[in-house]
Amino acid sequence: MNPSRPFNKNSPHHKPWVMLTAYDAIMTRAIEDGDGDLILVGDSLGRAVLGYDSENEVSLDDMIHHARAVLRKRTRCPVIVDLPFNTYNNPDQALASAKKVHAIGCDAIKLEGPLSESISTISKSGIPVVAHLGYTPQTAPSEGSKVVGKNLEQARQLLEDCLLIENAGACMLVIEMVPREVAKVITEKISIPVIGIGSGPDCDGQVLVTTDMWGDHPVAFKFLKSFGSLLDNRTKACRSYAEEVRTGAFPSDKNSFHIKQAEKEAWLKQHAT
Ligand code: KIV
Numbered sequence: 434m435n436p437s438r439p440f441n442k443n444s445p446h447h448k449p450w451v452m453l454t455a456y457d458a459i460m461t462r463a464i465e466d467g468d469g470d471l472i473l474v475g476d477s478l479g480r481a482v483l484g485y486d487s488e489n490e491v492s493l494d495d496m497i498h499h500a501r502a503v504l505r506k507r508t509r510c511p512v513i514v515d516l517p518f519n520t521y522n523n524p525d526q527a528l529a530s531a532k533k534v535h536a537i538g539c540d541a542i543k544l545e546g547p548l549s550e551s552i553s554t555i556s557k558s559g560i561p562v563v564a565h566l567g568y569t570p571q572t573a574p575s576e577g578s579k580v581v582g583k584n585l586e587q588a589r590q591l592l593e594d595c596l597l598i599e600n601a602g603a604c605m606l607v608i609e610m611v612p613r614e615v616a617k618v619i620t621e622k623i624s625i626p627v628i629g630i631g632s633g634p635d636c637d638g639q640v641l642v643t644t645d646m647w648g649d650h651p652v653a654f655k656f657l658k659s660f661g662s663l664l665d666n667r668t669k670a671c672r673s674y675a676e677e678v679r680t681g682a683f684p685s686d687k688n689s690f691h692i693k694q695a696e697k698e699a700w701l702k703q704h705a706t
Contacts, residue, residue, distance in 0.1 A: 440605070440626050442637045450638030452628050453646070456482050456499045458506040460643055465509055471628075472507060473543065473640060474500045476515040476571070481644040488570055489518040493530055497537055504538050511540040513563050513605075518571040527551035528558060535560045541604060545569035547594035549601035556602035564598040566591060567632065568610035580631075582615040592619055599623045607640060608632045610656065631656030 441447065452471040455461045456478045464472055478499055479485035493516070500514045514534050521527035521544050528551075531542045541561035544551065546569055556562045567581045582588040592615070595606060606627045608616055613633030620627040620636050629636030631654065645652055648662035677683035692700055 442624070442626050447637070449636070450626060450628065452638055452640035453643045454478075454481070454640070455503045455643060457502045461503045461506040461510075464643070465507065469510055470638070471640075472503060472510045472512045474503055474512065474514045474539070475543075475642065476517045477642045477644075478515075479517075481642060481650070491517040493517060493520050493533060497534060500534065500539055501537055513541045513543050514539045516542055516544045521548070521551055524551045524554040528554050531555045531560050531562075532558070543607065545571050547597050549597050552598055552601040552603050556604070561604040562602065563605040563607060564603040565607040565609065566594055566598065567608040570609075580610045580612060582611045588612070588615045591615060592622065595619050595623050595627075599625055608636065 440450070450470045451468070452473055453460075453464045453469050454475040454477055455464055455472045456474060461472060474496060476488040476491045476496065478495065479488040479491035482499075483491065483495065485491065496514055496517055500512065503512055516527070516530050516534065520530040527544065527548070534542050541563050542555065543563040543565055545565040547564070547566060552562045552564060568579045573579065582591045591608075591611065595608075598606065603625060605625055606619075606623065607630065608619060608627060609630045609632065611619070611629070611632040613635060616627070616629055616632035617635035620629075626637040628638040628640050630640045641657065644650055645654070645657055646660050647664075648659040649664045649667075651664075674683070691697070
């Protein structure tokens with residue numbers, strides 16, 4: 434990756450890295466102009482903008498289509514692209530999918546789970562890999578607690594998995610819904626940057642799904658904070674537009690083009706009713 438702020442977590446100047454998801458050119462511009470550090474084209478794409486019921490419906494072509502839109506507009510932030518469900522079931526398939534995604538010009542791919550063999554195969558091919566552990570939406574059961582590492586056994590297993598993916602060559606780790614105390618130890622014990630979501634403030638950086646953070650979806654996760662309510666504003670804008678079109682207030686002459694003054698009279702005369 435070629436970031437504008439280097440990923441040296443041991444630098445005394447290190448401040449938490451800010452990662453957000455983007456799925457199109459508008460979101461990319463907002464994140465870059467809004468001082469973000471990293472862009473993730475997550476498979477949250479499926480629920481956030483494609484209208485799927487689950488991220489597992491997202492295809493590799495969906496990811497590539499949206500990642501291309503992000504890449505066209507990014508000027509500064511490294512772009513990481515998720516490999517979607519069922520596209521990395523073994524190391525060979527994982528490498529083929531990673532190559533397809535990397536070929537469009539992204540900086541790294543992300544995959545879920547402690548898949549050391551796939552991570553090693555992909556990173557040895559020269560493609561940086563971001564691993565995603567803790568709650569992993571693609572394979573997690575839909576029932577039961579989503580927080581991973583609440584008891585000692587789970588916490589130890591998670592730490593072991595984090596060390597495993599680091600040794601396999603992952604360049605960064607996202608941990609989702611991990612207890613704060615566990616996330617802090619993981620962040621201290623591994624040398625690659627750890628980006629948290631729902632994992633407390635002690636990680637090296639934070640990520641949120643941008644549409645959730647904007648208030649575009651009526652979700653209420655404990656770990657989420659709404660930093661705006663764009664849905665309300667967007668709905669309000671649509672309502673005002675509808676009202677002005679219906680009342681004739683928009684478009685006005687200010688929003689209109691005109692035939693050349695010299696031709697106007699002849700035109701109006703020709704078409705007088
Ligand atoms: O798909 C996604 O947006 C993600 C983030 C929640 C980390 O994986």
